[in-house]
Amino acid sequence: xxxxxxxxxxxxxxxxxxxxxxxxxxxxxxxxxxxxxxxxxxxxxxxxxxxxxxxxxxxxxxxxxxxxxxxxxxxxxxxxxxxxxxxxxxxxxxxxxxxxxxxxxxxxxxxxxxxxxxxxxxxxxxxxxxxxxxxxxxxxxxxxxxxxxxxxxxxxxxxxxxxxxxxxxxxxxxxxxxxxxxxxxxxxxxxxxxxxxxxxxxxxxxxxxxxxxxxxxxxxxxxxxxxxxxxxxxxxxxxxxxxxxxxxxxxxxxxxxxxxxxxxxxxxxxxxxxxxxxxxxxxxxxxxxxxxxxxxxxxxxxxxxxxxxxxxxx
Ligand code: PMV
Numbered sequence: 001x002x003x004x005x006x007x008x009x010x011x012x013x014x015x016x017x018x019x020x021x022x023x024x025x026x027x028x029x030x031x032x033x034x035x036x037x038x039x040x041x042x043x044x045x046x047x048x049x050x051x052x053x054x055x056x057x058x059x060x061x062x063x064x065x066x067x068x069x070x071x072x073x074x075x076x077x078x079x080x081x082x083x084x085x086x087x088x089x090x091x092x093x094x095x096x097x098x099x100x101x102x103x104x105x106x107x108x109x110x111x112x113x114x115x116x117x118x119x120x121x122x123x124x125x126x127x128x129x130x131x132x133x134x135x136x137x138x139x140x141x142x143x144x145x146x147x148x149x150x151x152x153x154x155x156x157x158x159x160x161x162x163x164x165x166x167x168x169x170x171x172x173x174x175x176x177x178x179x180x181x182x183x184x185x186x187x188x189x190x191x192x193x194x195x196x197x198x199x200x201x202x203x204x205x206x207x208x209x210x211x212x213x214x215x216x217x218x219x220x221x222x223x224x225x226x227x228x229x230x231x232x233x234x235x236x237x238x239x240x241x242x243x244x245x246x247x248x249x250x251x252x253x254x255x256x257x258x259x260x261x262x263x264x265x266x267x268x269x270x271x272x273x274x275x276x277x278x279x280x281x282x283x284x285x286x287x288x289x290x291x292x293x294x295x296x297x298x299x300x301x302x303x304x305x306x307x308x309x310x311x312x313x314x
Contacts, residue, residue, distance in 0.1 A: 006044050007120025011111035013037035013103035014152030015180060015282060015309075016273050017226070018241055019219035020102075021196055021250060023146040023163060027216025030170065030223055031148055032158040034180070036307050037097040039108045039153075041116035046090040050075075054093035054109075061091075070137040074110040077133050078117040089120070098305070100186045102274020106141040107149035110134045130154060142275075143190050144197070160223055170223065174311040176231040176268065177291035179283045183254040184304030189275025192250040199248070211244050218244075226311075235268025235284045242271035242281075250276035254302065259283070261301040265294045 012035045019029025050061040052075075057068055064072045071093075079085045093113060097105040114133050118125040134150035142149075146163045158170040199208045218237045225234035242259050245251055251259075255272045262270035262283035267290075270283035283298075285291035288308070295306040 004044060005120065006042060007116045007118070008043075009041045009112040009115025009117070009119055011039045011108040011115070011153045013097040013105065013108055014149060015103065015178070015280075016148065016152075017158075017282070018222040018237060019148075019161075019215060020272075020274055020276070021193070021245065021248065022212045022215035022219070023148055023161065024144060024193060024196075025212050026163055027212060028160060028162050028219045028223070029146070029148055030158065030160055030219055030226065031152040032172070032178075032309075032311075033152060033156055034103060034307075034309070035156075036309070037103055037108075039093065039095040039097060039105075039112040041094075041109075041112040042092045043116045043120040044090045044092075046088040048088055050087075050089045050091065052091050052093070055095060056099075070106055070140040071109055071113065073140055074113050074133065074137040075117070077136055078114050081133070082117065082121050082123060084121060089117075091116070098182060100189070100279065101182055102187045102189070102272070102276065102279035104149040104153045104274070107134055107138055107145075108153035110137045111150065111154045127154070141190070142193060144193060158226075171227060172311050173227050173229050174225075174231055174234070175229060175286075176234070176311050177285045177288055178309040178311055179262065179267070179285055179291050179294045179298065180273070180280055180307040180309065181258045181262070181283070181295075181298040181303040182280050182305045183252070183258060183278055183302070185252065185254050185278035187275050187279025188277040189279075192275045192277050195250065196248055208248065211248055215241060215244055231268050231284060231286060235270075238269030238271045238282070238284060239263065245272055245276060252277050254278065255281050257301060258298055258303055261297050262294050265297040266290050267294055
């Protein structure tokens, strides 16, 4: 008996440890996979037109709302490459990554869907091609993506990434715990990226450029701290990054509140993560007990959800 054909694709969320925003301008960044938040896309045959089922939409591909334009583009690009534009499919997306919280949800959905479509048609998909396809849809979602989200939502290992260069895998050697706190407020990556771009065209652009290069330096030294079990120093870098990102106007009162709460509760450092102006923050804790205390304090201070991530072994 022939079982119905099925294509499966998976991906996960990502957390930017250091280097968001400055990575857009060629500075280094460090990001880690966030396997607690996963996406699975399943592709099966459909009798009529191609149909999509995801949290935000249940209906035909052709009728998808503008909000989901980047996903529609991923599917269109894949089916064009696969020469299957007219094959009716049922595409189901099961995402556990909160949308627009700086965890790379749009890239992760695009990665899982691309993998599922290539898997369904039994076609090989190498990393370079996957990143190229996801980049096309990320341009719609973000305007000027660095490529970091596409890379990290498809990589099982932490990476050191400079735009336009080959990424380097990192061996994390750190006995610390990362607490992730979701403000519950939608992040505004596109607006934040555009705001920095616009600040760079104004009179004070030299000051903005200097902050961007300071963010790059903090990522460079942060890499050394991460690889050499220097949690205290890494924490200081994280807090310094938050300060610079606030000065660049990509933080928010909710993020600042949670960052301050974490610091008051003995975090080694804390910062926003991802595009900012909402979304998530991260805090570094020396022990699991301190991580739990920070997590509870964040929830008491208004965080909608928290996660604790052990850095060693990832
Ligand atoms: O908000 P997110 O998860 O999409 O992360 C954006 C990261 C930025 O550095 C702000 C933009 C980019 O393309 O790297």
